[in-house]
Amino acid sequence: MQRQFKDYFFVTLKGIAMGAADVVPGVSGGTIAFISGIYEELIESIDNVNFGFLKLWKRYGFKAAWNSINGSFLLALFSGIAISILSLAKLIKHLLLNEPILLWSFFFGLVLASILYIGKQINSWSPKIILAIIFTSIVSYFITLAEPFASPDSPFYLLFCGFIAIIAMILPGVSGAFILLILGAYETAINTVNNLIEGVTTMNLDLLKDALLKFFLLGLGAIVGLKVFSKILNWMFKNHKNLTLAILTGFMIGSLNKIWPWKLVTKNRINSEGLEVTLLDESILPNHYVGDNQILLAVVFIVVGFALILILESLGKKKETV
Numbered sequence: 001m002q003r004q005f006k007d008y009f010f011v012t013l014k015g016i017a018m019g020a021a022d023v024v025p026g027v028s029g030g031t032i033a034f035i036s037g038i039y040e041e042l043i044e045s046i047d048n049v050n051f052g053f054l055k056l057w058k059r060y061g062f063k064a065a066w067n068s069i070n071g072s073f074l075l076a077l078f079s080g081i082a083i084s085i086l087s088l089a090k091l092i093k094h095l096l097l098n099e100p101i102l103l104w105s106f107f108f109g110l111v112l113a114s115i116l117y118i119g120k121q122i123n124s125w126s127p128k129i130i131l132a133i134i135f136t137s138i139v140s141y142f143i144t145l146a147e148p149f150a151s152p153d154s155p156f157y158l159l160f161c162g163f164i165a166i167i168a169m170i171l172p173g174v175s176g177a178f179i180l181l182i183l184g185a186y187e188t189a190i191n192t193v194n195n196l197i198e199g200v201t202t203m204n205l206d207l208l209k210d211a212l213l214k215f216f217l218l219g220l221g222a223i224v225g226l227k228v229f230s231k232i233l234n235w236m237f238k239n240h241k242n243l244t245l246a247i248l249t250g251f252m253i254g255s256l257n258k259i260w261p262w263k264l265v266t267k268n269r270i271n272s273e274g275l276e277v278t279l280l281d282e283s284i285l286p287n288h289y290v291g292d293n294q295i296l297l298a299v300v301f302i303v304v305g306f307a308l309i310l311i312l313e314s315l316g317k318k319k320e321t322v
Contacts, residue, residue: 008076014038015080022176023085023092023190024107029176031114031252035309040237042077045070046230089193104261105298109305111259115252117309122245132246133253140254147267147280155217161185162221167229189218261298262289 003011014036018029033039048069056065066072095103122129161183165176180186192214199208236244260283267280286293 003072008072011038011073011076012080012083015077016084017080018077019081019084020088020092021110022081023088024096024103024177029081031111031118035114035117038073038077041070041073043230043234043237045074046226047234049074049227085193086197089190090197093190093194100263101261101294101298102301104259105301106305108256108259108261109302109307110309111252111256111305112302113306113309115249115256118245118252119249122242122249124242129242129246132243133250136247136250137253140251141257142254144255144258155213158185158188158214158217159221161189162218163225164221165189165218166222166225185218188214192218257283262286262293264288264290 014032017036018032021032022029030039033042053065053069056068092103161180164183165179165185167176167179177186177189180189192211195207195211196215198204199211233244262284263281264284265281286295286298
């Protein structure tokens with residue numbers, strides 16, 4: 001695919017949107033990739049990254065090898081993801097603590113519209129497709145009820161968390177951040193990014209060293225998971241596309257419970273900073289919420305999130321007709 005500079009600029013913007021989604025539990029960067037029309041290209045490009053790259057480089061030169069893996073596309077996209085995660089981690093953490101209802105409302109609207117969008121891509125319905133949606137919806141729902149594990153201390157556990165989370169991050173409808181939350185590593189991941197930035201800006205070598213080690217372990221696990229799972233996902237989309245879309249739709253439906261804006265805390269824990277944070281909660285109706293339920297603003301943010309998906313879908317259709 002021949003692209004100009006402006007095309008790669010828009011790919012980077014899509015990467016920024018993916019990175020923003022991946023920071024928040026309940027929202028998948030893979031969903032953003034899917035609705036923006038780059039998902040299958042992303043999976044296929046990742047699948048093409050292998051040791052054959054080095055052979056092509058040696059035989060035909062770097063440019064031929066780079067083009068064989070769609071390198072410019074991957075560089076633009078992952079640059080956007082990195083920019084977004086590094087710049088938004090602190091903001092997202094602040095919003096989660098101070099404006100959780102409005103933040104979750106926005107992403108609830110986004111995921112709700114994404115369910116409709118991905119479901120519309122299923123072009124052949126059958127009992128198997130319907131059962132797949134129902135089954136994965138139930139499984140996803142019960143996952144949202146699971147109690148997170150303790151925060152990881154082992155380097156091997158961080159590798160495992162990176163491996164599992166990246167699988168979810170590239171899978172539309174499944175949030176990598178939420179998987180980290182279930183594994184007890186979400187707080188560690190967010191703090192690692194923030195500590196990495198703080199270590200660089202303040203030249204705190206101890207903080208920087210610890211953050212780099214954790215970042216490396218999570219990143220290494222993510223790279224391995226990305227490469228391994230992209231092959232499976234690429235094969236699924238090429239051979240069982242409708243079933244794959246049905247599974248993704250079901251996972252998204254079930255995940256709505258986790259990102260429902262109004263929650264009742266049922267269990268707390270003490271984090272690594274000695275602060276009391278939520279361990280388990282349950283979804284409740286807005287009128288049962290203790291405190292200001294911000295119902296009107298919440299509805300506005302749900303609508304905004306929903307509309308954003310429609311806008312992205314519209315832009316994607318316009319691009320296809322060009």
